[in-house]
Amino acid sequence: xxxxxxxxxxxxxxxxxxxxxxxxxxxxxxxxxxxxxxxxxxxxxxxxxxxxxxxxxxxxxxxxxxxxxxxxxxxxxxxxxxxxxxxxxxxxxxxxxxxxxxxxxxxxxxxxxxxxxxxxxxxxxxxxxxxxxxxxxxxxxxxxxxxxxxxxxxxxxxxxxxxxxxxxxxxxxxxxxxxxxxxxxxxxxxxxxxxxxxxxxxxxxxxxxxxxxxxxxxxxxxxxxxxxxxxxxxxxxxxxxxxxxxxxxxxxxxxxxxxxxxxxxxxxxxxxxxxxxxxxxxxxxxxxxxxxxxxxxxxxxxxxx
Numbered sequence: 092x093x094x095x096x097x098x099x100x101x102x103x104x105x106x107x108x109x110x111x112x113x114x115x116x117x118x119x120x121x122x123x124x125x126x127x128x129x130x131x132x133x134x135x136x137x138x139x140x141x142x143x144x145x146x147x148x149x150x151x152x153x154x155x156x157x158x159x160x161x162x163x164x165x166x167x168x169x170x171x172x173x174x175x176x177x178x179x180x181x182x183x184x185x186x187x188x189x190x191x192x193x194x195x196x197x198x199x200x201x202x203x204x205x206x207x208x209x210x211x212x213x214x215x216x217x218x219x220x221x222x223x224x225x226x227x228x229x230x231x232x233x234x235x236x237x238x239x240x241x242x243x244x245x246x247x248x249x250x251x252x253x254x255x256x257x258x259x260x261x262x263x264x265x266x267x268x269x270x271x272x273x274x275x276x277x278x279x280x281x282x283x284x285x286x287x288x289x290x291x292x293x294x295x296x297x298x299x300x301x302x303x304x305x306x307x308x309x310x311x312x313x314x315x316x317x318x319x320x321x322x323x324x325x326x327x328x329x330x331x332x333x334x335x336x337x338x339x340x341x342x343x344x345x346x347x348x349x350x351x352x353x354x355x356x357x358x359x360x361x362x363x364x365x366x367x368x369x370x371x372x373x374x375x376x377x378x379x380x381x382x383x384x385x386x387x388x389x390x391x392x393x394x395x396x
Contacts, residue, residue, distance in 0.1 A: 133166060138204050141197030142169035145189060148196065156304040172214055175205035180269055180290045183208045208275060209267060210303075213293040223293075225383040232294040234263050234286035260284060262320035264295065285320070309350035312357065314341065317368045332368065340365035355381055 135143075146169065147154040157163050162171075175182045183206045192198035207214070212232075216223035226232050238259070256278065264284025268276040283296040299320075300311045310316055318329035332338045341348075349362040355375040359366065372388055375381030382388070 135166060135168060136170070138202050139168040139170045141199075141202035142173075144196045145198070153304050160305045160307070162304075162306060167218070170204065171218075172210050173206045175207040176291075179205075179207050181208045181267075181275055182206065184273075209280065209289060210298075211289040211291055211293045212295050212297055213289070213291050215297050222383045225387075226295060226297075227293075228386075229384040230386040231285040231299075234284075235266070235288060235294075236286075238263055264288065308354060312350050312367055312369045312374065313345075314338070314367045321368075328368075337365040337367075341367060 143154070143157075146157075157169075186206045187203060189195060190198060190200050190203040212223045212226060230237060260282065262284055264287030265279040265282040266288040267282070267290050268279045269290070270276040283298045285295050285299045287296050288294060297306075300316050301307065302310055302316075314329060314332055320326075321328035322330065333342070344364055348364070349357075352358070352362045357363070357370070357374050358376045359370065363370065372385045373382055
């Protein structure tokens with residue numbers, strides 16, 4: 092009888108092991124988090140090679156910036172950002188002439204692809220969906236709406252159109268438009284304002300803080316990335332920062348800060364001695380997650396939407 096019980100128990104153990112083996116890894120090990128999946132396409136299509144080689148000859152500065160970027164390390168090419176999507180209104184028709192230039196290494200019709208002039212957060216969201224979603228909720232992205240409602244200067248009130256164009260719209264952004272000839276309206280483009288209204292419906296410009304074509308996180312972490320807009324009598328944030336102890340330490344020892352740390356690992360006391368704008372408003376470290384909604388960490392505000 093005892094041997095029979097032992098045989099039955101052994102059979103059950105074998106059956107359970109067999110069932111466990113047939114279950115998916117997620118069910119068999121339910122307390123294990125799902126591993127993140129990353130895939131980098133190592134091949135580069137010939138059309139992208141054509142972009143790289145031509146811009147290397149025509150715009151060596153742009154090429155060099157891209158070549159030293161993390162984008163280049165991950166095989167993110169011109170086409171990944173600039174390839175026009177169906178329905179895009181800003182296809183660069185002038186760019187198509189380059190495919191008939193015999194003086195360019197890849198100036199051939201077979202490499203011809205439609206290129207979009209304006210790269211928008213919607214384009215960036217193909218690889219950076221979380222960052223774009225966060226940014227879309229921020230005051231940066233919605234700044235045109237905010238200032239139209241509260242600022243008389245932007246409502247044809249207290250200054251000239253020219254002052255608005257070269258002053259307000261430079262930082263706050265324009266409403267990108269197409270002119271009568273089918274080209275981008277020169278009064279609205281080029282513009283990298285944080286609240287720019289794009290033709291595809293998206294708001295803002297990632298290049299406001301991540302200057303193309305290197306798009307370095309190190310640049311966005313420095314106060315200089317913010318001081319081109321946050322200055323002057325109406326919003327003197329950079330002057331306040333520069334005159335603070337934080338600013339004093341940054342200017343004295345900033346060359347020793349580690350601005351190249353990976354996102355989410357930039358740590359106070361280890362990578363930098365004093366915070367910059369991004370350290371408090373955006374960066375992630377330890378249990379604090381990074382965010383591209385610069386409004387998220389502002390505890391009080393004097394302006395309302």
